[in-house]
Amino acid sequence: MLQVIMSRFGLEKYLSSRYFSSWLILTIDTVVSVVSTLIAYLLVRGLFTNPVFTVWYGFWLLAGSCVLSVFSFIVFRTFRSVIRHTTLREIWKLGGAVLFKDLLMFFYVLLLPQKPYPPYASLSMGFLLDALVTLFLLLALRLCMIVVYDLIKLKQSRRANSRQVLVYGTGDKSVSLVTRLQNSPHYRVVGFLTYGKSLRKHTIAECPVYYFENQHSVEYLRDRVDVDAILFA
Known part of the structure:
Protein backbone atom coordinates (compact mmCIF):
# COMPACT_ATOMS: atom_id res chain seq x y z
CA MET A 1 0.00 0.00 0.00
CA ARG A 159 13.60 -4.20 -10.28
CA ALA A 160 17.06 -3.70 -11.79
CA ASN A 161 17.96 -7.38 -11.36
CA SER A 162 14.65 -8.88 -12.47
CA ARG A 163 12.69 -9.18 -15.70
CA GLN A 164 9.21 -7.74 -16.02
CA VAL A 165 6.83 -10.43 -17.21
CA LEU A 166 3.18 -11.05 -17.96
CA VAL A 167 1.53 -14.36 -17.03
CA TYR A 168 -0.64 -15.78 -19.80
CA GLY A 169 -4.13 -16.82 -18.78
CA THR A 170 -6.27 -16.22 -15.69
CA GLY A 171 -6.83 -19.77 -14.52
CA ASP A 172 -5.84 -21.31 -11.21
CA LYS A 173 -2.38 -22.32 -12.48
CA SER A 174 -1.68 -18.80 -13.70
CA VAL A 175 -2.75 -17.23 -10.40
CA SER A 176 -0.69 -19.73 -8.42
CA LEU A 177 2.32 -18.93 -10.61
CA VAL A 178 2.00 -15.25 -9.69
CA THR A 179 1.88 -16.23 -6.02
CA ARG A 180 5.05 -18.33 -6.34
CA LEU A 181 6.92 -15.53 -8.10
CA GLN A 182 6.10 -12.80 -5.58
CA ASN A 183 9.55 -13.00 -3.97
CA SER A 184 11.43 -14.15 -7.04
CA PRO A 185 14.73 -12.31 -7.67
CA HIS A 186 14.51 -13.10 -11.40
CA TYR A 187 10.94 -12.27 -12.41
CA ARG A 188 8.56 -9.45 -11.51
CA VAL A 189 4.98 -10.09 -12.57
CA VAL A 190 3.30 -6.90 -13.77
CA GLY A 191 -0.03 -8.43 -14.81
CA PHE A 192 -1.97 -11.12 -16.66
CA LEU A 193 -2.40 -11.48 -20.42
CA THR A 194 -5.58 -12.79 -22.04
CA TYR A 195 -7.06 -12.97 -25.51
CA GLY A 196 -10.09 -10.74 -26.06
CA LYS A 197 -11.66 -7.89 -24.12
CA SER A 198 -13.82 -9.92 -21.75
CA LEU A 199 -11.64 -9.14 -18.71
CA ARG A 200 -10.67 -5.64 -19.73
CA LYS A 201 -9.98 -3.30 -16.75
CA HIS A 202 -10.15 -6.24 -14.31
CA THR A 203 -7.56 -7.14 -11.66
CA ILE A 204 -6.65 -10.55 -10.31
CA ALA A 205 -4.48 -10.98 -7.22
CA GLU A 206 -3.90 -7.20 -7.28
CA CYS A 207 -2.44 -7.45 -10.80
CA PRO A 208 -4.07 -5.82 -13.85
CA VAL A 209 -5.37 -7.94 -16.72
CA TYR A 210 -4.15 -6.93 -20.19
CA TYR A 211 -5.61 -8.26 -23.41
CA PHE A 212 -4.48 -8.74 -27.01
CA GLU A 213 -6.30 -9.43 -30.29
CA ASN A 214 -3.48 -9.63 -32.84
CA GLN A 215 0.29 -9.30 -33.19
CA HIS A 216 0.10 -5.51 -33.39
CA SER A 217 -1.69 -5.28 -30.04
CA VAL A 218 0.97 -7.53 -28.48
CA GLU A 219 3.74 -5.25 -29.73
CA TYR A 220 1.85 -2.20 -28.51
CA LEU A 221 1.40 -3.80 -25.09
CA ARG A 222 5.09 -4.72 -24.93
CA ASP A 223 6.12 -1.11 -25.48
CA ARG A 224 3.45 0.36 -23.23
CA VAL A 225 4.02 -1.86 -20.19
CA ASP A 226 7.74 -2.44 -20.85
CA VAL A 227 7.44 -6.23 -20.72
CA ASP A 228 10.49 -8.45 -21.17
CA ALA A 229 8.69 -11.80 -21.52
CA ILE A 230 5.43 -13.73 -21.23
CA LEU A 231 5.28 -16.73 -18.90
CA PHE A 232 2.97 -19.66 -19.58
CA ALA A 233 1.82 -21.56 -16.51
Missing part, protein backbone atom coordinates in the same frame (compact mmCIF):
# COMPACT_ATOMS: atom_id res chain seq x y z
CA LEU A 2 2.83 2.42 0.87
CA GLN A 3 4.56 1.80 -2.46
CA VAL A 4 1.29 2.30 -4.37
CA ILE A 5 0.70 5.66 -2.68
CA MET A 6 4.26 6.83 -3.38
CA SER A 7 4.06 5.78 -7.01
CA ARG A 8 0.67 7.40 -7.58
CA PHE A 9 1.69 10.77 -6.15
CA GLY A 10 5.20 10.77 -7.62
CA LEU A 11 6.91 10.50 -4.25
CA GLU A 12 9.01 7.48 -5.07
CA LYS A 13 11.21 9.32 -7.55
CA TYR A 14 11.72 12.20 -5.15
CA LEU A 15 12.41 10.10 -2.06
CA SER A 16 14.91 7.94 -3.94
CA SER A 17 16.98 10.95 -4.95
CA ARG A 18 20.32 11.42 -3.32
CA TYR A 19 19.35 14.37 -1.15
CA PHE A 20 16.10 15.67 0.24
CA SER A 21 15.55 19.37 -0.27
CA SER A 22 17.11 21.20 2.69
CA TRP A 23 14.39 23.83 2.71
CA LEU A 24 11.69 21.19 2.63
CA ILE A 25 13.27 19.49 5.66
CA LEU A 26 13.42 22.86 7.43
CA THR A 27 9.74 23.47 6.67
CA ILE A 28 8.70 20.02 7.89
CA ASP A 29 10.78 20.34 11.06
CA THR A 30 9.25 23.75 11.76
CA VAL A 31 5.71 22.42 11.31
CA VAL A 32 6.50 19.51 13.66
CA SER A 33 7.93 21.92 16.23
CA VAL A 34 4.88 24.21 16.11
CA VAL A 35 2.51 21.24 16.38
CA SER A 36 4.47 20.07 19.43
CA THR A 37 4.10 23.50 21.01
CA LEU A 38 0.36 23.35 20.34
CA ILE A 39 0.11 19.90 21.97
CA ALA A 40 2.05 21.09 25.01
CA TYR A 41 -0.08 24.25 25.30
CA LEU A 42 -3.35 22.31 25.13
CA LEU A 43 -2.16 19.85 27.78
CA VAL A 44 -1.04 22.62 30.11
CA ARG A 45 -4.26 24.54 29.50
CA GLY A 46 -6.25 21.46 30.42
CA LEU A 47 -4.26 20.82 33.61
CA PHE A 48 -3.99 24.42 34.84
CA THR A 49 -6.94 26.81 34.86
CA ASN A 50 -5.69 30.35 34.34
CA PRO A 51 -7.42 33.31 32.62
CA VAL A 52 -4.25 34.08 30.66
CA PHE A 53 -4.64 30.90 28.59
CA THR A 54 -6.82 32.44 25.88
CA VAL A 55 -7.03 31.87 22.15
CA TRP A 56 -4.93 34.97 21.44
CA TYR A 57 -2.32 33.89 23.95
CA GLY A 58 -2.09 30.55 22.20
CA PHE A 59 -1.84 32.29 18.81
CA TRP A 60 1.11 34.44 19.89
CA LEU A 61 2.70 31.39 21.50
CA LEU A 62 2.51 29.42 18.24
CA ALA A 63 3.77 32.40 16.23
CA GLY A 64 6.78 32.70 18.49
CA SER A 65 7.37 28.96 18.31
CA CYS A 66 7.40 29.12 14.50
CA VAL A 67 9.92 31.96 14.30
CA LEU A 68 12.18 30.66 17.05
CA SER A 69 12.10 27.11 15.66
CA VAL A 70 13.31 28.32 12.27
CA PHE A 71 16.05 30.36 13.96
CA SER A 72 17.18 27.41 16.12
CA PHE A 73 17.26 24.93 13.23
CA ILE A 74 19.25 27.38 11.12
CA VAL A 75 21.74 27.98 13.94
CA PHE A 76 22.32 24.26 14.47
CA ARG A 77 22.02 23.47 10.72
CA THR A 78 19.91 20.39 11.41
CA PHE A 79 18.31 20.55 7.96
CA ARG A 80 21.63 20.34 6.08
CA SER A 81 22.33 16.71 6.93
CA VAL A 82 21.65 13.73 4.68
CA ILE A 83 18.87 12.10 6.68
CA ARG A 84 19.55 8.52 5.58
CA HIS A 85 23.08 8.85 7.02
CA THR A 86 21.91 10.24 10.36
CA THR A 87 24.42 9.54 13.14
CA LEU A 88 24.51 10.08 16.90
CA ARG A 89 26.13 13.45 16.29
CA GLU A 90 23.17 14.56 14.21
CA ILE A 91 20.79 13.50 16.98
CA TRP A 92 22.73 15.62 19.47
CA LYS A 93 22.47 18.58 17.10
CA LEU A 94 18.74 18.03 16.87
CA GLY A 95 18.44 17.86 20.65
CA GLY A 96 20.52 21.01 21.00
CA ALA A 97 18.29 22.86 18.55
CA VAL A 98 15.17 21.81 20.47
CA LEU A 99 16.62 22.91 23.82
CA PHE A 100 17.80 26.20 22.31
CA LYS A 101 14.32 26.82 20.91
CA ASP A 102 12.72 26.23 24.32
CA LEU A 103 15.26 28.49 25.99
CA LEU A 104 14.34 31.28 23.58
CA MET A 105 10.65 30.47 24.10
CA PHE A 106 11.13 30.99 27.86
CA PHE A 107 12.32 34.56 27.37
CA TYR A 108 9.67 35.11 24.69
CA VAL A 109 6.90 34.08 27.10
CA LEU A 110 8.25 36.47 29.73
CA LEU A 111 7.89 39.34 27.25
CA LEU A 112 4.27 38.52 26.39
CA PRO A 113 1.63 40.81 27.94
CA GLN A 114 -0.11 38.50 30.38
CA LYS A 115 -2.30 39.15 33.38
CA PRO A 116 -2.51 37.33 35.71
CA TYR A 117 0.91 35.77 35.23
CA PRO A 118 0.79 31.99 34.64
CA PRO A 119 2.20 29.89 37.50
CA TYR A 120 5.78 28.70 37.20
CA ALA A 121 4.63 25.08 37.48
CA SER A 122 2.58 25.43 34.28
CA LEU A 123 5.48 27.12 32.47
CA SER A 124 7.96 24.44 33.54
CA MET A 125 5.65 21.63 32.51
CA GLY A 126 4.85 23.35 29.23
CA PHE A 127 8.49 23.76 28.23
CA LEU A 128 9.31 20.20 29.30
CA LEU A 129 6.42 18.76 27.29
CA ASP A 130 7.31 20.95 24.32
CA ALA A 131 10.92 19.74 24.30
CA LEU A 132 10.06 16.06 24.73
CA VAL A 133 7.25 16.00 22.15
CA THR A 134 9.29 17.99 19.61
CA LEU A 135 12.34 15.76 19.95
CA PHE A 136 10.25 12.59 19.79
CA LEU A 137 8.37 13.65 16.66
CA LEU A 138 11.52 14.87 14.88
CA LEU A 139 13.34 11.60 15.57
CA ALA A 140 10.28 9.57 14.53
CA LEU A 141 10.06 11.60 11.31
CA ARG A 142 13.69 10.87 10.44
CA LEU A 143 13.28 7.19 11.27
CA CYS A 144 10.27 6.98 8.95
CA MET A 145 12.25 8.68 6.16
CA ILE A 146 15.12 6.20 6.57
CA VAL A 147 12.71 3.23 6.47
CA VAL A 148 10.93 4.57 3.38
CA TYR A 149 14.24 5.25 1.64
CA ASP A 150 15.48 1.70 2.37
CA LEU A 151 12.23 0.23 1.03
CA ILE A 152 12.53 2.24 -2.17
CA LYS A 153 16.17 1.28 -2.68
CA LEU A 154 15.32 -2.38 -2.10
CA LYS A 155 12.49 -2.18 -4.61
CA GLN A 156 14.71 -0.50 -7.19
CA SER A 157 17.44 -3.07 -6.65
CA ARG A 158 15.02 -5.92 -7.22
Whole structure:
Protein backbone atom coordinates (compact mmCIF):
# COMPACT_ATOMS: atom_id res chain seq x y z
CA MET A 1 0.00 0.00 0.00
CA LEU A 2 2.83 2.42 0.87
CA GLN A 3 4.56 1.80 -2.46
CA VAL A 4 1.29 2.30 -4.37
CA ILE A 5 0.70 5.66 -2.68
CA MET A 6 4.26 6.83 -3.38
CA SER A 7 4.06 5.78 -7.01
CA ARG A 8 0.67 7.40 -7.58
CA PHE A 9 1.69 10.77 -6.15
CA GLY A 10 5.20 10.77 -7.62
CA LEU A 11 6.91 10.50 -4.25
CA GLU A 12 9.01 7.48 -5.07
CA LYS A 13 11.21 9.32 -7.55
CA TYR A 14 11.72 12.20 -5.15
CA LEU A 15 12.41 10.10 -2.06
CA SER A 16 14.91 7.94 -3.94
CA SER A 17 16.98 10.95 -4.95
CA ARG A 18 20.32 11.42 -3.32
CA TYR A 19 19.35 14.37 -1.15
CA PHE A 20 16.10 15.67 0.24
CA SER A 21 15.55 19.37 -0.27
CA SER A 22 17.11 21.20 2.69
CA TRP A 23 14.39 23.83 2.71
CA LEU A 24 11.69 21.19 2.63
CA ILE A 25 13.27 19.49 5.66
CA LEU A 26 13.42 22.86 7.43
CA THR A 27 9.74 23.47 6.67
CA ILE A 28 8.70 20.02 7.89
CA ASP A 29 10.78 20.34 11.06
CA THR A 30 9.25 23.75 11.76
CA VAL A 31 5.71 22.42 11.31
CA VAL A 32 6.50 19.51 13.66
CA SER A 33 7.93 21.92 16.23
CA VAL A 34 4.88 24.21 16.11
CA VAL A 35 2.51 21.24 16.38
CA SER A 36 4.47 20.07 19.43
CA THR A 37 4.10 23.50 21.01
CA LEU A 38 0.36 23.35 20.34
CA ILE A 39 0.11 19.90 21.97
CA ALA A 40 2.05 21.09 25.01
CA TYR A 41 -0.08 24.25 25.30
CA LEU A 42 -3.35 22.31 25.13
CA LEU A 43 -2.16 19.85 27.78
CA VAL A 44 -1.04 22.62 30.11
CA ARG A 45 -4.26 24.54 29.50
CA GLY A 46 -6.25 21.46 30.42
CA LEU A 47 -4.26 20.82 33.61
CA PHE A 48 -3.99 24.42 34.84
CA THR A 49 -6.94 26.81 34.86
CA ASN A 50 -5.69 30.35 34.34
CA PRO A 51 -7.42 33.31 32.62
CA VAL A 52 -4.25 34.08 30.66
CA PHE A 53 -4.64 30.90 28.59
CA THR A 54 -6.82 32.44 25.88
CA VAL A 55 -7.03 31.87 22.15
CA TRP A 56 -4.93 34.97 21.44
CA TYR A 57 -2.32 33.89 23.95
CA GLY A 58 -2.09 30.55 22.20
CA PHE A 59 -1.84 32.29 18.81
CA TRP A 60 1.11 34.44 19.89
CA LEU A 61 2.70 31.39 21.50
CA LEU A 62 2.51 29.42 18.24
CA ALA A 63 3.77 32.40 16.23
CA GLY A 64 6.78 32.70 18.49
CA SER A 65 7.37 28.96 18.31
CA CYS A 66 7.40 29.12 14.50
CA VAL A 67 9.92 31.96 14.30
CA LEU A 68 12.18 30.66 17.05
CA SER A 69 12.10 27.11 15.66
CA VAL A 70 13.31 28.32 12.27
CA PHE A 71 16.05 30.36 13.96
CA SER A 72 17.18 27.41 16.12
CA PHE A 73 17.26 24.93 13.23
CA ILE A 74 19.25 27.38 11.12
CA VAL A 75 21.74 27.98 13.94
CA PHE A 76 22.32 24.26 14.47
CA ARG A 77 22.02 23.47 10.72
CA THR A 78 19.91 20.39 11.41
CA PHE A 79 18.31 20.55 7.96
CA ARG A 80 21.63 20.34 6.08
CA SER A 81 22.33 16.71 6.93
CA VAL A 82 21.65 13.73 4.68
CA ILE A 83 18.87 12.10 6.68
CA ARG A 84 19.55 8.52 5.58
CA HIS A 85 23.08 8.85 7.02
CA THR A 86 21.91 10.24 10.36
CA THR A 87 24.42 9.54 13.14
CA LEU A 88 24.51 10.08 16.90
CA ARG A 89 26.13 13.45 16.29
CA GLU A 90 23.17 14.56 14.21
CA ILE A 91 20.79 13.50 16.98
CA TRP A 92 22.73 15.62 19.47
CA LYS A 93 22.47 18.58 17.10
CA LEU A 94 18.74 18.03 16.87
CA GLY A 95 18.44 17.86 20.65
CA GLY A 96 20.52 21.01 21.00
CA ALA A 97 18.29 22.86 18.55
CA VAL A 98 15.17 21.81 20.47
CA LEU A 99 16.62 22.91 23.82
CA PHE A 100 17.80 26.20 22.31
CA LYS A 101 14.32 26.82 20.91
CA ASP A 102 12.72 26.23 24.32
CA LEU A 103 15.26 28.49 25.99
CA LEU A 104 14.34 31.28 23.58
CA MET A 105 10.65 30.47 24.10
CA PHE A 106 11.13 30.99 27.86
CA PHE A 107 12.32 34.56 27.37
CA TYR A 108 9.67 35.11 24.69
CA VAL A 109 6.90 34.08 27.10
CA LEU A 110 8.25 36.47 29.73
CA LEU A 111 7.89 39.34 27.25
CA LEU A 112 4.27 38.52 26.39
CA PRO A 113 1.63 40.81 27.94
CA GLN A 114 -0.11 38.50 30.38
CA LYS A 115 -2.30 39.15 33.38
CA PRO A 116 -2.51 37.33 35.71
CA TYR A 117 0.91 35.77 35.23
CA PRO A 118 0.79 31.99 34.64
CA PRO A 119 2.20 29.89 37.50
CA TYR A 120 5.78 28.70 37.20
CA ALA A 121 4.63 25.08 37.48
CA SER A 122 2.58 25.43 34.28
CA LEU A 123 5.48 27.12 32.47
CA SER A 124 7.96 24.44 33.54
CA MET A 125 5.65 21.63 32.51
CA GLY A 126 4.85 23.35 29.23
CA PHE A 127 8.49 23.76 28.23
CA LEU A 128 9.31 20.20 29.30
CA LEU A 129 6.42 18.76 27.29
CA ASP A 130 7.31 20.95 24.32
CA ALA A 131 10.92 19.74 24.30
CA LEU A 132 10.06 16.06 24.73
CA VAL A 133 7.25 16.00 22.15
CA THR A 134 9.29 17.99 19.61
CA LEU A 135 12.34 15.76 19.95
CA PHE A 136 10.25 12.59 19.79
CA LEU A 137 8.37 13.65 16.66
CA LEU A 138 11.52 14.87 14.88
CA LEU A 139 13.34 11.60 15.57
CA ALA A 140 10.28 9.57 14.53
CA LEU A 141 10.06 11.60 11.31
CA ARG A 142 13.69 10.87 10.44
CA LEU A 143 13.28 7.19 11.27
CA CYS A 144 10.27 6.98 8.95
CA MET A 145 12.25 8.68 6.16
CA ILE A 146 15.12 6.20 6.57
CA VAL A 147 12.71 3.23 6.47
CA VAL A 148 10.93 4.57 3.38
CA TYR A 149 14.24 5.25 1.64
CA ASP A 150 15.48 1.70 2.37
CA LEU A 151 12.23 0.23 1.03
CA ILE A 152 12.53 2.24 -2.17
CA LYS A 153 16.17 1.28 -2.68
CA LEU A 154 15.32 -2.38 -2.10
CA LYS A 155 12.49 -2.18 -4.61
CA GLN A 156 14.71 -0.50 -7.19
CA SER A 157 17.44 -3.07 -6.65
CA ARG A 158 15.02 -5.92 -7.22
CA ARG A 159 13.60 -4.20 -10.28
CA ALA A 160 17.06 -3.70 -11.79
CA ASN A 161 17.96 -7.38 -11.36
CA SER A 162 14.65 -8.88 -12.47
CA ARG A 163 12.69 -9.18 -15.70
CA GLN A 164 9.21 -7.74 -16.02
CA VAL A 165 6.83 -10.43 -17.21
CA LEU A 166 3.18 -11.05 -17.96
CA VAL A 167 1.53 -14.36 -17.03
CA TYR A 168 -0.64 -15.78 -19.80
CA GLY A 169 -4.13 -16.82 -18.78
CA THR A 170 -6.27 -16.22 -15.69
CA GLY A 171 -6.83 -19.77 -14.52
CA ASP A 172 -5.84 -21.31 -11.21
CA LYS A 173 -2.38 -22.32 -12.48
CA SER A 174 -1.68 -18.80 -13.70
CA VAL A 175 -2.75 -17.23 -10.40
CA SER A 176 -0.69 -19.73 -8.42
CA LEU A 177 2.32 -18.93 -10.61
CA VAL A 178 2.00 -15.25 -9.69
CA THR A 179 1.88 -16.23 -6.02
CA ARG A 180 5.05 -18.33 -6.34
CA LEU A 181 6.92 -15.53 -8.10
CA GLN A 182 6.10 -12.80 -5.58
CA ASN A 183 9.55 -13.00 -3.97
CA SER A 184 11.43 -14.15 -7.04
CA PRO A 185 14.73 -12.31 -7.67
CA HIS A 186 14.51 -13.10 -11.40
CA TYR A 187 10.94 -12.27 -12.41
CA ARG A 188 8.56 -9.45 -11.51
CA VAL A 189 4.98 -10.09 -12.57
CA VAL A 190 3.30 -6.90 -13.77
CA GLY A 191 -0.03 -8.43 -14.81
CA PHE A 192 -1.97 -11.12 -16.66
CA LEU A 193 -2.40 -11.48 -20.42
CA THR A 194 -5.58 -12.79 -22.04
CA TYR A 195 -7.06 -12.97 -25.51
CA GLY A 196 -10.09 -10.74 -26.06
CA LYS A 197 -11.66 -7.89 -24.12
CA SER A 198 -13.82 -9.92 -21.75
CA LEU A 199 -11.64 -9.14 -18.71
CA ARG A 200 -10.67 -5.64 -19.73
CA LYS A 201 -9.98 -3.30 -16.75
CA HIS A 202 -10.15 -6.24 -14.31
CA THR A 203 -7.56 -7.14 -11.66
CA ILE A 204 -6.65 -10.55 -10.31
CA ALA A 205 -4.48 -10.98 -7.22
CA GLU A 206 -3.90 -7.20 -7.28
CA CYS A 207 -2.44 -7.45 -10.80
CA PRO A 208 -4.07 -5.82 -13.85
CA VAL A 209 -5.37 -7.94 -16.72
CA TYR A 210 -4.15 -6.93 -20.19
CA TYR A 211 -5.61 -8.26 -23.41
CA PHE A 212 -4.48 -8.74 -27.01
CA GLU A 213 -6.30 -9.43 -30.29
CA ASN A 214 -3.48 -9.63 -32.84
CA GLN A 215 0.29 -9.30 -33.19
CA HIS A 216 0.10 -5.51 -33.39
CA SER A 217 -1.69 -5.28 -30.04
CA VAL A 218 0.97 -7.53 -28.48
CA GLU A 219 3.74 -5.25 -29.73
CA TYR A 220 1.85 -2.20 -28.51
CA LEU A 221 1.40 -3.80 -25.09
CA ARG A 222 5.09 -4.72 -24.93
CA ASP A 223 6.12 -1.11 -25.48
CA ARG A 224 3.45 0.36 -23.23
CA VAL A 225 4.02 -1.86 -20.19
CA ASP A 226 7.74 -2.44 -20.85
CA VAL A 227 7.44 -6.23 -20.72
CA ASP A 228 10.49 -8.45 -21.17
CA ALA A 229 8.69 -11.80 -21.52
CA ILE A 230 5.43 -13.73 -21.23
CA LEU A 231 5.28 -16.73 -18.90
CA PHE A 232 2.97 -19.66 -19.58
CA ALA A 233 1.82 -21.56 -16.51
